[in-house]
Amino acid sequence: MANAPPKTWTIGSLVKWATDDFRARGIENPRLDAELIVAHALGIDRMRVILDAERPLDERELSTLRDLVKRRRAYEPIAYLRGEREFYGLRFRVDKRVLVPRPDTETLVDVALARTARVSLSMRMLDLCTGSGCVAIAIARQRPTSAVFATDVSPDAIAVARENALRLGAYNVAFEEADLFAAKMIQGVRFDVVTANPPYIASGEIETLQPDVRDHEPRLALDGGADGLDLVRRIVAEAPEHLAPGGALAMEVGAGEAAATVELFEARGFREIRVDRDIARIERVVSGLV
Ligand SMILES: C[S@@+](CC[C@H](N)C(=O)[O-])C[C@H]1O[C@@H](n2cnc3c(N)ncnc32)[C@H](O)[C@@H]1O
Structure with missing residues (x-):
């Protein structure tokens, strides 16, 4: 990642970095989007993203995250990144x-x-x-x-x-x-x-x-x-x-x-x-x- 990255990326540092980046680009809910992207990439729910902030990320996870962050930076809707969206209590596949x-x-x-x-x-x-x-x-x-x-x-x-x-x-x-x-x-x-x-x-x-x-x-x-x-x-x-x-x-x-x-x-x-x-x-x- 750009901007003088820390030696080891953790869930928390990546969320913070992505949040700041999205905010600077005028994306509406930067922190929520960053958390959702991390949750999706790691296959965990959003609560774990918050609870496991200190958990280090390995190279494979970072590479998936790089790709997703890049897509969101280009304003691709979060629902397309996750491949789903909830509607009327049901989860719909979307792209x-x-x-x-x-x-x-x-x-x-x-x-x-x-x-x-x-x-x-x-x-x-x-x-x-x-x-x-x-x-x-x-x-x-x-x-x-x-x-x-x-x-x-x-x-x-x-x-x-x-x-x-x-x-x-x-x-x-x-x-x-x-x-x-x-x-x-x-x-x-x-x-x-x-x-x-x-x-x-x-x-x-x-x-x-x-x-x-x-x-x-x-x-x-x-x-x-x-x-x-x-x-x-x-x-x-x-x-x-x-x-x-x-x-x-x-x-x-x-x-x-x-x-x-x-x-x-x-x-x-x-x-x-x-x-x-x-x-x-x-x-x-x-x-x-x-
Ligand atoms: C605003 S989207 C609504 C999608 C979905 N019903 C929803 O509420 O999320 C409008 C949809 O109308 C379709 N559409 C556009 N012109 C149409 C036409 N002449 N006949 C039938 N469907 C059309 C588009 O392909 C698109 O899927």
């Missing part, structure tokens, strides 16, 4: 092929479950833009007797989502690569709920995003066209044809996009429209019934 699941999106799961409480045992659900499969799989695990369908236009995302479903025992989810509602497996099916967390960043804003997101997460998962609402508009327009009577559309939108989305829901004839806030109190999920 650069899919968006990292966000805590905000747990609101979408909560809304979909609440909107379908009356059909819980036999629910049919479609998750559009499934990415890692986090929304579809979280709901499928909550409702093991339901039939969940999930689509994404990216074959890479579908591969990751399928792997997650198998690993997490969500055997009631079927996946297909498709542009929104074009999947063959869903033709003729009417759903109790359609969920979507579509790309919703305005194209012009992508360059202003944090480098973690801008330089590493899939562009296809972010870019929502000129005003961010290209996919939102298409989903609101097409969803009613795929919903059972009384079925719900629940969609995550970007900060500041809820009002425009509510207008789209109203114009398309949805009723009982509501907006739910995420854990940061931002208006995040718009939902309505047909």
Whole structure:
């Protein structure tokens, strides 16, 4: 490592060095990231990183750590370095092929479950833009007797989502690569709920995003066209044809996009429209019934 390294690297000295380095680069949670990287590289939990600060690191461990620190210095998301991210109490495999699941999106799961409480045992659900499969799989695990369908236009995302479903025992989810509602497996099916967390960043804003997101997460998962609402508009327009009577559309939108989305829901004839806030109190999920 650079900067006049101590003779023997220990867990503690490496965490300190990496923390200082990340902080200098404007990385948001430098100490947490440093601890997570060390925990991952050594195959131990974070508590041991703190408790075993004096433990020396051998050459092999240092070489793994060098590589991980280098990747984080280039702002690669910590979830890609670790290869996993927790969402709704489940551990999802993630890599650069899919968006990292966000805590905000747990609101979408909560809304979909609440909107379908009356059909819980036999629910049919479609998750559009499934990415890692986090929304579809979280709901499928909550409702093991339901039939969940999930689509994404990216074959890479579908591969990751399928792997997650198998690993997490969500055997009631079927996946297909498709542009929104074009999947063959869903033709003729009417759903109790359609969920979507579509790309919703305005194209012009992508360059202003944090480098973690801008330089590493899939562009296809972010870019929502000129005003961010290209996919939102298409989903609101097409969803009613795929919903059972009384079925719900629940969609995550970007900060500041809820009002425009509510207008789209109203114009398309949805009723009982509501907006739910995420854990940061931002208006995040718009939902309505047909
Ligand atoms: C914001 S990510 C959401 C991923 C995941 N559902 C989540 O919440 O973490 C949006 C996803 O939409 C997919 N996507 C983009 N355009 C699409 C389209 N026209 N049809 C279907 N999926 C699309 C992207 O491949 C990406 O996986």
